[in-house]
Amino acid sequence: MSEGWTVAIVTCSDKGAKGERPDTSGEVIRDYVTGRGMAVRGHRVVPDERDQIEAALVYYCDVERVDLVLTTGGTGLGPRDVTPEATLTVVERLVPGIPERMRAATAAVTPTAILSRSVAGIRGQTLIVNLPGNPKGVQECLEAVGDVLPHALGVLSGRVRDHGPVHHRHEESKR
Numbered sequence: 001m002s003e004g005w006t007v008a009i010v011t012c013s014d015k016g017a018k019g020e021r022p023d024t025s026g027e028v029i030r031d032y033v034t035g036r037g038m039a040v041r042g043h044r045v046v047p048d049e050r051d052q053i054e055a056a057l058v059y060y061c062d063v064e065r066v067d068l069v070l071t072t073g074g075t076g077l078g079p080r081d082v083t084p085e086a087t088l089t090v091v092e093r094l095v096p097g098i099p100e101r102m103r104a105a106t107a108a109v110t111p112t113a114i115l116s117r118s119v120a121g122i123r124g125q126t127l128i129v130n131l132p133g134n135p136k137g138v139q140e141c142l143e144a145v146g147d148v149l150p151h152a153l154g155v156l157s158g159r160v161r162d163h164g165p166v167h168h169r170h171e172e173s174k175r
């Protein structure tokens with residue numbers, strides 16, 4: 001991943017917020033992004049409550065203005081799993097290909113991956129991506145989409161133009 005991107009982590013977990021379980025998943029995210037030259041600007045552990053998840057997302061997008069917010073937990077079918085709904089409330093545009101790739105790439109190994117209702121979207125110049133709750137799922141999903149995140153963040157921030165592989169092929173064929 002490119003150097004210099006800023007990241008915030010939002011762990012959505014009732015047990016985590018009550019201090020009943022160490023936030024291993026948040027640490028997996030931290031290790032992954034810092035290992036790729038990104039800087040973690042904040043990390044909140046919130047219960048599975050829409051208003052608290054939304055407030056954390058809005059804070060990191062609008063006040064801290066990080067490039068990327070990664071959430072973990074609350075994407076399943078449980079009655080208290082509301083992270084996708086909170087995310088959908090705050091984003092302006094969806095990026096469906098990111099969760100599509102996460103589910104498709106990891107379901108071959110972990111069939112229950114399709115039970116994650118995770119979404120990804122854009123608020124302002126921040127990309128928000130939901131990851132599942134368990135640490136193994138977090139690692140698998142990050143590996144599934146990590147290669148395209150620098151390009152996504154580059155386009156979103158205006159640092160790189162949005163030219164895809166078709167354009168590259170065209171340029172090469174002219175040489």
Ligand SMILES: Nc1ncnc2c1ncn2[C@@H]1O[C@H](COP(=O)(O)OP(=O)(O)OP(=O)(O)O)[C@@H](O)[C@H]1O
Nearest residue numbers: 013014015016022023024025026073074133134135
């Ligand atoms: N932040 C986390 N750190 C470590 N493991 C987690 C974390 N969140 C979830 N897990 C693991 O993933 C499993 C599935 O996550 P899920 O969100 O359903 O957990 P839960 O225990 O039912 O609810 P909650 O974490 O909201 O209290 C959990 O049983 C736990 O083993």
Ligand SMILES: Nc1nc2c(c(=O)[nH]1)N[C@H]1C(S)=C(S)[C@@H](COP(=O)(O)O)O[C@H]1N2
Nearest residue numbers: 073074075076106112113116132133137140
């Ligand atoms: N890649 C991957 N995705 C995964 C998993 C996993 O182990 N690996 N766990 C699944 C399970 S068991 C559930 S219930 C859903 C939702 O988890 P969450 O509610 O903790 O976000 O994510 C799914 N996505």
